[in-house]
Amino acid sequence: MQEDVGPLGDEIVSMCRGMGFALAGVCPAEPSSRARELVAWLEAGRHGTMGWMEQRLEERLDPAAMLPGARSMILVADLYETRREAPAQKPRTPRLGRIARYARGDDYHTVIKKRLHTLCDALRERHPDEQFRAFTDTAPVLEREHASRAGLGWIGKHTLLIHPRLGSYMLLGGALTTLDIDPPAEQQPVQDHCGACTRCIDACPTDAITPYSVDASRCISYLTIEHRERIDPEFHEPIGDWLFGCDICQEVCPHNSPRHAPGPWDAVGANPAYTPRREGFDVLEVLGWSEDDRRAAFTKSSMKRAKLEMMKRNALIVAGNILRERADPDLLAAIQRIANDELEPDQVRAAAIDVLDSRRGLNAEEHGGTRRKRESEEESERG
Template sequence: MSAPSEPLAAPRDWAAEIRDRARALGFADAGVASLALDDDHAHLRRWLDEGLHGGMGWMAEHAALRADPAQLHPGTITVISVRLDYRPSAEDADAVLADAEAAYISRYALGRDYHKLMRKRLKALAEQLTQTIAPHGYRVFADSAPVLEKALARNAGLGWIGKHTLVLNREAGSWFFLGEIYTDLPIDAVPAEPVTPRCGSCTACIDICPTQAIIGPYRLDARRCISYLTIEHHGDIPEELRPAIGNRIFGCDDCQLACPWNRYAKLDATPDFAPRHGLDTARLIDLFAWTEDEYLSRTEGMALRRAGHLRWLRNIAVAIGNALADVRLSEAAASALVDALDSRSAFPDSTVQSHIRWALKRRPAAGSRSTALHSG
């Protein structure tokens, strides 16, 4: 489809029209983004040059595409950015993190994988714009291509980029997904007013990070980030970082949980993001017993599938090792966890085996646990 060569006449505010239609489709907000991305691309290049992306080589390979939307989708002159809230009604995160035998899964991954839902709604919005504004060529994105989505969301007025590198919104905190429509529609919209950053002198996200992955305001070292280590990273998790991972087996929310702005985030009622299979209260010992077939069956349609069964077992072995090191754990509970590790000791993968061996070494010497319990 080809778009009009001149800016569209504006019998009404197209940005407001887009926002209203997006909200009717279930998005929390939408805006038309300025394509001024030079500073953001320079920030990305510095980050890549420092090697802070770890093993995510694709980020460096396609960095140039992020700076110029028209390179990713020829003809793009307008980008529509949307926000989809996801904070689910789930077991209290702090309570799960404090329970050594529980498995903590990042809140966004407890329910349905958002990618298909996001793309479906974005396509519906794009097709509505065909009817409302004009036929157009477009492409939708949901964390599925090299897009500077946080910068575009900021440019669309959806929030500001916080010190933890996530987009923050006064009403929703950071509990939301981002998506984009790249289009050749020449929408003559007034650029969104930039949202004033409101992090101030707060460093809660930096201070709370278990592995000190936020090395400064707006600077994340992915190589130390628990989300990266438990999801993207293949092979051995560095031993020096394993104790700080605690019971986080898929992702980490600590910087979001600590952020004062997330006090204002409302629970999202979308059934798609509700916890599945009781995963918000799951026990490490139960999840470690899942066979590969069980893992594939129970994670179907979920972001959890991204880790794969081997990394799933690797991550849980680390969490069990950290539970064993907790002197508050009863001897009976510790013995059950050791039995679970032993049951997988012959698992045919060297990485899983090495993490199991590490976990078994975390158990305190005999008698020290009961001494600690009585002294406490």
């Protein structure tokens, strides 16, 4: 017979906050209410080449399939960025390929999971007959749905979790347990505050977002992080200067620059572990990286999962976009060298060739436009 653990929910939330988590909550380990939507999304191929999302679907949709007898879930969130004030504008570094904010500091998998293991160990010591399993991003768990059930926020139109005062710059994790835990007394569901706003939808350069759904196969974050093949030239220009990931849908979200009266949430800041070490990398340097260079650059970073050929592919696309704006002989020479080097990996060389082909197309279009304008002027003069 299980002991009464009614007050434990409040205590667990307090423990999580004491560990530095910005948010924490508890919810029942119930099946997803979005099974139909997820299956339809997968069948439509909107997961791109992420075949692993089709695997372990039963576990993804029902936590009890991952941990038999599971009754409760503990959900936590770390902030990696706050935007309560507009960031100071600073000049852009030439040749900079930007990386998404979440990847500018330490690897969140390690930062979050270490504390979750500490939490699980403490609870296991008090409840030795119960099971606990920590997770953060790597297990087949619909973290955002369960986090919304646990009162951490609502799922926005860009499909990210949003807290009404802290915004969406957060990283999620949690623990699954056979322990029956009542939610804290103060925990309440957070209502959807997206309303009629469509800023994230309108701002997405690749039209990847529709209300409450993202076509991953068009998403810049997917293309630059998860997609391990050639990137269709259709997406080259929209990728802009994003070398790894993308923050556009969050940058435009009004909940990431809220204008509220001062309150207790103002004291909640980003976890220092995510303090940015850099905003991005010089793409010319990336094009010259060796595998040792990549490993050194990604020490303690969640970027380390990106292979060298992927980073060079991305750097070539960013380099091509830089050349759309201004001349850079060294950058152009690097692209040409890679395009002509048969020893380069296929997708790297293909990206270089695509960039050069695009430049030829632009130049032909510009020359054609100039020629047509000149012919038109000559006709006017003759007329």
